[in-house]
Amino acid sequence: MSKVKKLYESYDWVGEIANKTIIELQKTAEILTELHNDFFSRFDISSTKFNFLVILYTGYDEGMMLSEIGEQMLVTKANITGLVDRLEKQGYVKRKRDLFDRRKVIAMITDKGKSFTEKVIEEYKVWSKSIMTILEDDEKSQLIGLLKKIQVGLIDKI
């Protein structure tokens, strides 16, 4: 059951096209997040957990440092601790101390986590294709181009 009922145009207060662009980006992303939540809840994970697992899955076999994973996600270090706690509880990840630098904690994906991630990735590919049928392929490329340009522009402002 979703929260989204209909699309409102609730921004009379916006004048500039820059404003509108940001708001439409946010709105699109909110709807997308909503859909992602629906999708991932079928597997009892969140999209953050999925991101974490994918990074670990496609990463090195010896595992990865927590902060190394954190750098690739928009997640603070405090949050990584909790994230790993919960993933550990689900049996998808385990912790290991780095023997050469005992400050570091290495996260390793378990066999259970590996096969789980493979399964979700496959279903995610099918799912994301199915929800993106509204755009033609050239529109998708166009959109990706614009988004990457924005990302480059935004990352400088941070």
Place this chain on the structure above:
Amino acid sequence: MSKVKKLYESYDWVGEIANKTIIELQKTAEILTELHNDFFSRFDISSTKFNFLVILYTGYDEGMMLSEIGEQMLVTKANITGLVDRLEKQGYVKRKRDLFDRRKVIAMITDKGKSFTEKVIEEYKVWSKSIMTILEDDEKSQLIGLLKKIQVGLIDKI
């Protein structure tokens, strides 16, 4: 201080362009959310609180039903209760019972909330313009067009 360090291309696992589109949308939105948080934290609010206030500000003078506001935001009714609690504590909003249907709760924006919202809106306009300089105006229109198309497509899938 922000979490974002650099832009990773961490999706070797993605094949389809539909996949990439969604991931780039998410990534863009995450960076944008991060920037929004930085912006709004200067005013001691979240972007959700701002949304709420703007809807109330541009709405009817007699206030609005909580669920009516909720319909325009991607927020569950349980969350609205807490949101209004916190906004009430900040003095920007007050509650009122609907006399004709006592199930309903009306949220009213206070004078303090009104002038606060006006101030934030003005600064938001300047801010959003400044962070969107990377795109030309015709690119922005193009992007808005694509985003609206996606929204229409996605809303059907929910």
Place this chain on the structure above:
DNA sequence: ACAAAATAGTTAATATATAAACTATTTACA
């Protein structure tokens, strides 16, 4: 008119996110 269903909002339990303070360990350098 009245019982059942629908509606509006709150509460409770839990998950997820943040910042700030903290512990443990390693590195830098005087």
Place this chain on the structure above:
DNA sequence: TGTAAATAGTTTATATATTAACTATTTTGT
């Protein structure tokens, strides 16, 4: 070499989000 600074992660307090169960009120259908 020993102390200050830097680094990695955890803990704590709090904000925000979700779902499910709950209360109060109104509407519906007979």
